[in-house]
Amino acid sequence: MKIGLFFGSFNPVHNGHLIIANMVLQEAKLNQVWLVVSPQNPFKKKITLLKERERLNLINLAIENNSKLKASDIEFGLPKPSYTIDTLTYLKEKYPQHTFSLIMGSDNVEQIHEWKNGELILKNYKILVYKRTEEEKLQHPNVKYLEFPLLDISATFIRLKIKEGFDMNYFLPEAVWNHIRDYKLYK
Numbered sequence: 001m002k003i004g005l006f007f008g009s010f011n012p013v014h015n016g017h018l019i020i021a022n023m024v025l026q027e028a029k030l031n032q033v034w035l036v037v038s039p040q041n042p043f044k045k046k047i048t049l050l051k052e053r054e055r056l057n058l059i060n061l062a063i064e065n066n067s068k069l070k071a072s073d074i075e076f077g078l079p080k081p082s083y084t085i086d087t088l089t090y091l092k093e094k095y096p097q098h099t100f101s102l103i104m105g106s107d108n109v110e111q112i113h114e115w116k117n118g119e120l121i122l123k124n125y126k127i128l129v130y131k132r133t134e135e136e137k138l139q140h141p142n143v144k145y146l147e148f149p150l151l152d153i154s155a156t157f158i159r160l161k162i163k164e165g166f167d168m169n170y171f172l173p174e175a176v177w178n179h180i181r182d183y184k185l186y187k
Contacts, residue, residue, distance in 0.1 A: 001031040001032065001097070001098050001099070002028075002029070002030045002031050002032075002098075002099050002101070003030060003031060003032050003033070003034055003098050003099070003100050003101070004021075004024055004025065004030045004032070004033040004034070004100075004101050004102075004103045004128060005033075005034050005036055005072075005087075005088075005091075005100055005101065005102055005103060006020070006021050006024070006033055006034065006035050006036065006103040007036045007038055007082075007084060007087075007102070007103075007104070008036070008038060009037075009038055009049060009055070009155070010035060010058065010059055010155070011048065011049050011050055011055055011159070012050070012055065012058050012158065012159070012172065012176060012180060012185075012186075013035065013055070013058050013059045013062050013172075013173075013176060014153055014155060014158055014171050014172050014173075014176075015153065015171060015172060015173060016151045016153030016154075017035070018062060018063070018069070018173065019151060020103070020151065021033045021035060021069055021103070022068075022069070023130070023146070023148045024103050024128050024130060024146060025068055025069070027128075027146045027147075027148070028101065028128050028144070028146065030101070031068075032067075032068055032069070032070055033068065033070070033103065034069075034070045034071075034072040034074075035059050035063070035069065035070070035071050035072060036072045036074055036087070037052055037055050037056045037059065037071065037072065037073060037075065037076075038082045039052040039075055039076055039082060040080045040081040040082055048159065050185060050186075052073070052076055053073075053076075056071050056073050057179075058176050058179060058180075059071035061173065061175040061176050062172075062173040062175065062176050064175065074087060074090070075087055083115070083116040083117075084102070084115060084116075085115070085116050085117040085121055086116075088100065088102075088121065088124075088125065100125060101125060101126040101128050102121070102125055102126070102127045103127075103128045103129075103130070104127060104128075104129060104130075105129070105130055105131070105132035106129050106130070106131050106132045106137075106145070107132040108132075109127060109129050109138050109143060110137055110138055112127075112138070122140055122142055122143070123142070124142075125142060126142050127140075127142055127143045127144070128144055129143060129144065129145045129146060130146055130148065130151075131145070131146075131148075131150050132150070153171060158171050158172065159186045162185075162187070163186055163187060168180075
């Protein structure tokens with residue numbers, strides 16, 4: 001099976017994430033996209049994160065009827081902080097029958113040389129890139145830029161507006177918004 005791995009904090013998962021996952025799934029002709037919840041991104045502060053299980057639950061609420069998208073807790077049992085190369089190595093050992101590609105924004109692919117074993121990731125994995133900026137700087141045989149509209153929806157913005165009391169219904173899947181509102185998350 002061809003699987004795209006979409007890593008993220010998903011704090012919270014929003015419609016932009018789901019649009020990207022769905023478009024990459026179709027554009028790259030993948031069988032599934034796994035939304036991999038990162039317990040602790042080494043480049044981000046942990047202070048603003050909901051607990052990892054709560055973020056996983058929000059993804060499950062968002063994709064409940066879509067068999068092509070899957071919420072993944074694969075990094076929950078791995079050492080923290082989470083390094084992509086370690087997760088990829090683990091997945092390759094656990095699921096040798098699958099072919100994995102990485103899904104990431106153009107801003108992240110530009111920083112891949114700063115990642116732990118970034119060159120090894122570039123060498124051994126296809127990277128499917130969605131635009132976060134208008135530029136496509138990194139040229140590499142394993143990097144494929146996908147064409148669809150630039151989405152500028154930010155979980156940081158969503159969290160801020162929820163804290164300020166805004167209705168974020170149209171930014172989030174309905175089930176996710178209802179859960180966040182009912183449990184007063186991000187307040």
